[in-house]
Amino acid sequence: MSPVNIKVKPRTTEGNGPMRNGQGAVSTSVASPAGSVSEPHPRRRLTAEAMAAKQRDISVSEFFAKNRHLLGFDNPRKALLTAVKEAVDNSLDACEEAGIVPEVWVHIETTGVNRFKVGVQDNGPGIVKKQIPLIFGKLLYGSNFHRLRMSRGQQGIGISAAGMYGMLTTGKPVKIISITSPKKPAHYFEIQIDTKRNLPEIINGQGDGENIPSGERGHKYIADQGIEWVSHYPVPDAQDEHSHHRQDVRSGTRVTIELEGRYVRGRGSVDDYLEQTAIANPHVTIHYIDPEANETTYSRSTTQLPPEPREIKPHPYGIELGRLVTMLKDTGAGTMSQFLTASFSRVSSGVAQRICETAKISTRSHPKRIGRQEADALYQAIQNTRISAPATDCISSIGEPLILKGLHQQVPGEFFCAATRPPAVYRGNPFLIEVGLAYGGASPTQKVTLETLTELLAESDARSLRQFLLTTFDGIGRAGAEKILSEAKMGPRQTPSRIKKEDIAQLHAAMKNVNLTEGQTMQVLRYANRVPLQFQPAACAITQAVISNNWRAYGLSQSRGQIPVGPVTVMVHMASVWVPFTSESKEAIAAYPEIMKELRLGLQAVGRKLAMYLNRRNRVRQEGERREVFLRYLGEVATAVASIKDYGDRSRKELYGRLLQVAERKTAEADTQLDDRGKKIDSAEQNFGENVLIVNPGVATQDS
Amino acid sequence: MxxxxxxxxxxxxxxxxxxxxxxxxxxxxxxxxxxxxxxxxxxxxxxxxxxxxxxxxxxxxxxxxxxxxxxxxxxxxxxxxxxxxxxxxxxxxxxxxxxxxxxxxxxxxxxxxxxxxxxxxxxxxxxxxxxxxxxxxxxxxxxxxxxxxxxAKNAGAMVGPITLVDSGDGIDCSRMGSGGYSIPSIVEPNIVQFKKNSAEFVLHVEKDTVWRRFNEDKFWREHNCILTHGGGQPPRGVRRMLHRLHYELKLPVYCLLDNDPWGYYIYSVIKQGSINLAYESRRMAIPAARFLGLRSIDYERCQLSPSVQIKLNDQDIKRARQIAQYPWFAHKKPWQKELDLMLKNGFKLEVEALISKDISYVTEEYVPSRLEEGNFLD
The missing domain is CATH 1.10.10.10 (Winged helix-like DNA-binding domain superfamily/Winged helix DNA-binding domain)
Structure with missing residues (x-):
């Protein structure tokens, strides 16, 4: 594969930073003579030839080195997360493609002030020697860009950009060790990126990397050279040490990047990312060691890998005219019929014939000779021909049962439901929306322990206590933060790191006591191809769909243009062969109308189930209250009547019993009220349909 | 027990x-x-x-x-x-x-x-x-x-040249000191019987403060009348007492109330009965009761100083309009004029406002001249 260079025209990248490469700066001053009033005859400063001398290719590495915010390296805190995220995503992709149940180790180690060493290792298939430098040392090099296949990585930028960022901020090379088989030698590389040429530069082993022999000798070499490598799976149970012998990691890759960063907890942190990853990837085990050497393990809840996504051809509906023309030019097919059937999915020869008929083109005409107008007609014909939806087995959904499992494991709640939409198509790319919803449970502020809170406060870079609360805990909202602070009798503007111990205890108590269920906003977990999206929620189609959905109809309160309020967590997963991100840093999904529609339908599906649950809960509660009210007064009524009628105790009891019978009949009648459609509401949980998990059935089923 | x-x-x-x-x-x-x-x-x-x-x-x-x-x-x-x-x-x-x-x-x-x-x-x-x-x-x-x-609790007092028997005790209402005879909440004939009366009419005032003024000035002795008050909205005992004085002793009843919607409403209750206790009207309402004052014209007529005005608030205005709509006021031109004038004035007057003229202006000037003129609202 030849080096990929983007020829960047200065005009098109305006605003991307200082343009020192010529035309951008010059042309603006030439084009605006009106600005220089003092000089009536502007001197001609540069000739076209002189300018031409400065016009040249821009290496993609140089471009992204300058525009690193496009890749998610705009601040140290995010840089650390992005590096972990890119490495983990690559690991999971590799494992799944090779059919290995993924085991991932994430080690973050502090090496200096705001400096971290990030090591991510997997038990994947490993990488062959020749490819290692290219994959980690060259931007826009990868396996996923040129094929339509569902995967986490898409562009081939991420991990090499992380390495480049580390190199730029610390000067340390990226270290990679990869083992493809216990019988073959392992390879160890230390790589830097030559940003000018967008090529890897190998530092160790005289520019050729190091070969590590297999077997015990290799283990010794790794240990002696100080190469980081986890060679054994952790023993599942320490007590059974004798029965389990240590299991070797037979293959895998570990990448270690040293970079400038900032470690925080809370929203948008590495911890948060890993937790969310665990929700959407129930088949993954992650061993995580944070900079304070705390070890956390997110264990898998299933060993079943998601079905392997298949690579597909584009679907005709999603192709744009320009792309169609290019494809016509590039095809090797001899006839239109062959071209259509071979280049697109879901086009049989019959369908091809119908398309050609509508476009008034012969099925046997040569694709390369199709003119512009004919191409236009062909494009129209494609739109007007019925073509079945793209094959759905190219997308692997998490599936409703696993969403429920994942949510239940990570999010506390009393009601869970999930909906997986049938696949749909945007721009010819099949995609699928899955939505999970968890209702109830304690808010994150009530879960936190005093020790964690103390640590969180010490680490926080928030300027005020209020900001700390808002950024650390999901969905508490402004009103919630105010409530907590007023309960703790603390001012909102204190610096979090300088709060005294007693005050922390007070704050902790306040956080425990304040019930935020009322003011709590819905927590939205966004996923694209099982990767959590943690930034730019406002720009994301998922958030927009959540906001534009009318949640009031489902029993939550929501003000116009706002995230609904309530103890609700919604997870939305978009799986697609090509997820349309709004930027390279993969933080937000673009709002294509087709995607918005599916999102809406998915959210409505879970919303309806939530509404049923809430209605039922309210109804049961109201009925209970109703009956309670009547029962409470029945005794008094019976006593009053008995006193008027000079009844004895027995007659009083008889009267009470009869009144009780009437009361029970009265409330029983109310139990079988009619629903909106005039049908009798049964006392049935099966009404909820499939894939609903009610944790505390006492609340929902205790009627009659 | x-x-x-x-x-x-x-x-x-x-x-x-x-x-x-x-x-x-x-x-x-x-x-x-x-x-x-x-x-x-x-x-x-x-x-x-x-x-x-x-x-x-x-x-x-x-x-x-x-x-x-x-x-x-x-x-x-x-x-x-x-x-x-x-x-x-x-x-x-x-x-x-x-x-x-x-x-x-x-x-x-x-x-x-x-x-x-x-x-x-x-x-x-x-x-x-x-x-x-x-x-x-x-x-x-x-x-x-x-x-x-x-x-209910006693509210309202009575004084005047009348003797009566209350639960068997003889009471001379002309010898009741400064406090007067406290009108009980039940004044039915089986409890209260009238004995000797020389009064010619009843003057009912709104509040006990005004009533004290009249009692201190011995107005009732000079004008030979019974003096009552109801502590604002008169309770049932007071209304029933007025009713019995009017029907059994044939005494005309004159009311001296504040010039505000509340005062008008008190008059309306004495005269026609209240909405809440409409079932009691036949034992309590005195359709022949007359409204003596204060009138909206009194600010001019008595040349009061502007400082005694109390501005009407929104609720007063609303209430006045409501009262004007009551069927028993709707067809009475003098009443419509009275209410219109108050709204036009934009202020209300309390009976105490007359004290600004002179401490005993109300007992020596105001009420005697109204009685003399015979100028009442019906």
């Missing part, structure tokens, strides 16, 4: 009225038993005590209650508690009648107030909750308050 109670109830001789009232209370309880026996939801129909259920009887010139009723059901979430309270009040009155005792409405509130068994709720939280229920019982049983052996 129980023994003692029994003993008292044995010795009590029930009057025919008491027997009738007890019968009504038993009917109320029978309704519950019958409903329960038939497996139906018990309810009481209570005559409605709202503006929509009163009508103005043109010929009698009093407010009468219509036939509209509100159903109160036990098995209705909003009404369950008041249904229970209704029966409680019934049982409380039954006890009072049987024991031959009377108590204040506040006393009954305490008699019936207790924590509901198995709940942290009280049968009655405040007396405000209890009083309307008592009125409900009065209307639904068609029994007057005294027939239920209940009375």
């Amino acid at each position: 129980a023994k003692k109670t029994k003993k008292t109830s044995d010795t009590v001789t029930l009057t025919s009225k008491d027997k009738k009232t007890l019968g009504s209370i038993r009917d109320l309880a029978d309704g519950v038993v019958q409903s329960a026996d038939r497996g139906r939801a018990p309810y009481v129909d209570i005559p409605s005590r709202s503006l929509s259920n009163v009508r103005f009887n043109q010929s009698k010139r009093i407010i009468e209650m219509g036939s509209g009723t509100n159903r109160r059901e036990l098995f209705n979430l909003g009404q369950a508690k008041s249904y229970m309270q209704t029966l409680l009040v019934g049982s409380g009155c039954k006890r009072l009648i049987e024991q031959g005792k009377t108590t204040s409405i506040r006393g009954l509130f305490y008699l019936l107030k207790h924590t509901i068994e198995g709940a942290s709720e009280e049968t009655f939280d405040t007396q405000d909750e209890c009083d309307p229920i008592i009125e409900d019982i009065e209307v639904s049983l068609d029994s007057m308050r005294e027939e239920l052996h209940l009375y």
Whole structure:
């Protein structure tokens, strides 16, 4: 594969930073003579030839080195997360493609002030020697860009950009060790990126990397050279040490990047990312060691890998005219019929014939000779021909049962439901929306322990206590933060790191006591191809769909243009062969109308189930209250009547019993009220349909 | 305790009225038993005590209650508690009648107030909750308050050249000192009997402060009248007393009230009866009562200083418009003019405002000249 260079025209990248490469700066001053009033005859400063001398290719590495915010390296805190995220995503992709149940180790180690060493290792298939430098040392090099296949990585930028960022901020090379088989030698590389040429530069082993022999000798070499490598799976149970012998990691890759960063907890942190990853990837085990050497393990809840996504051809509906023309030019097919059937999915020869008929083109005409107008007609014909939806087995959904499992494991709640939409198509790319919803449970502020809170406060870079609360805990909202602070009798503007111990205890108590269920906003977990999206929620189609959905109809309160309020967590997963991100840093999904529609339908599906649950809960509660009210007064009524009628105790009891019978009949009648459609509401949980998990059935089923 | 109670109830001789009232209370309880026996939801129909259920009887010139009723059901979430309270009040009155005792409405509130068994709720939280229920019982049983052996606290006083007997004690209302004879809440002929009277009319003033002025100046002696006040809106005892003075002793009644919507409304209640107690109008309303003052023209007529004005607030204006719409004011031109003028003035006047002229201006100048002119609003 030849080096990929983007020829960047200065005009098109305006605003991307200082343009020192010529035309951008010059042309603006030439084009605006009106600005220089003092000089009536502007001197001609540069000739076209002189300018031409400065016009040249821009290496993609140089471009992204300058525009690193496009890749998610705009601040140290995010840089650390992005590096972990890119490495983990690559690991999971590799494992799944090779059919290995993924085991991932994430080690973050502090090496200096705001400096971290990030090591991510997997038990994947490993990488062959020749490819290692290219994959980690060259931007826009990868396996996923040129094929339509569902995967986490898409562009081939991420991990090499992380390495480049580390190199730029610390000067340390990226270290990679990869083992493809216990019988073959392992390879160890230390790589830097030559940003000018967008090529890897190998530092160790005289520019050729190091070969590590297999077997015990290799283990010794790794240990002696100080190469980081986890060679054994952790023993599942320490007590059974004798029965389990240590299991070797037979293959895998570990990448270690040293970079400038900032470690925080809370929203948008590495911890948060890993937790969310665990929700959407129930088949993954992650061993995580944070900079304070705390070890956390997110264990898998299933060993079943998601079905392997298949690579597909584009679907005709999603192709744009320009792309169609290019494809016509590039095809090797001899006839239109062959071209259509071979280049697109879901086009049989019959369908091809119908398309050609509508476009008034012969099925046997040569694709390369199709003119512009004919191409236009062909494009129209494609739109007007019925073509079945793209094959759905190219997308692997998490599936409703696993969403429920994942949510239940990570999010506390009393009601869970999930909906997986049938696949749909945007721009010819099949995609699928899955939505999970968890209702109830304690808010994150009530879960936190005093020790964690103390640590969180010490680490926080928030300027005020209020900001700390808002950024650390999901969905508490402004009103919630105010409530907590007023309960703790603390001012909102204190610096979090300088709060005294007693005050922390007070704050902790306040956080425990304040019930935020009322003011709590819905927590939205966004996923694209099982990767959590943690930034730019406002720009994301998922958030927009959540906001534009009318949640009031489902029993939550929501003000116009706002995230609904309530103890609700919604997870939305978009799986697609090509997820349309709004930027390279993969933080937000673009709002294509087709995607918005599916999102809406998915959210409505879970919303309806939530509404049923809430209605039922309210109804049961109201009925209970109703009956309670009547029962409470029945005794008094019976006593009053008995006193008027000079009844004895027995007659009083008889009267009470009869009144009780009437009361029970009265409330029983109310139990079988009619629903909106005039049908009798049964006392049935099966009404909820499939894939609903009610944790505390006492609340929902205790009627009659 | 129980023994003692029994003993008292044995010795009590029930009057025919008491027997009738007890019968009504038993009917109320029978309704519950019958409903329960038939497996139906018990309810009481209570005559409605709202503006929509009163009508103005043109010929009698009093407010009468219509036939509209509100159903109160036990098995209705909003009404369950008041249904229970209704029966409680019934049982409380039954006890009072049987024991031959009377108590204040506040006393009954305490008699019936207790924590509901198995709940942290009280049968009655405040007396405000209890009083309307008592009125409900009065209307639904068609029994007057005294027939239920209940009375309200004394409010209002009376002084004048009249002697009467109250519960067997002779009282000379011309020798009552500065406080006057406190008008009890029940002044029925079986309790209060008029003996000797030389008064020629009744002057009813709004508040006791004004009444004290008149009493101190011995106005009633000079003008040979009975002087009463009702402490604002006159309670039933005062209204019933005025009614009896008017009808039994044929004394005309003149009212001296503030020049504000509240004052007009007090006059309206004395004259036609109130909406809430429309069922009592025939024993209380005095259609021939006259409004002596204060009038809207008095600011000019008496040349009062601007500092005694009190600005009308929005509620006053709303209330004045409402009063102007009442059927018993709607067709009276002088009243419409009076109300219009007050609204045009934009302020109200209290009777005390006349003190700004002179301490005894109201007793020596104002009322005597109005009486002399014979200029009253009807």
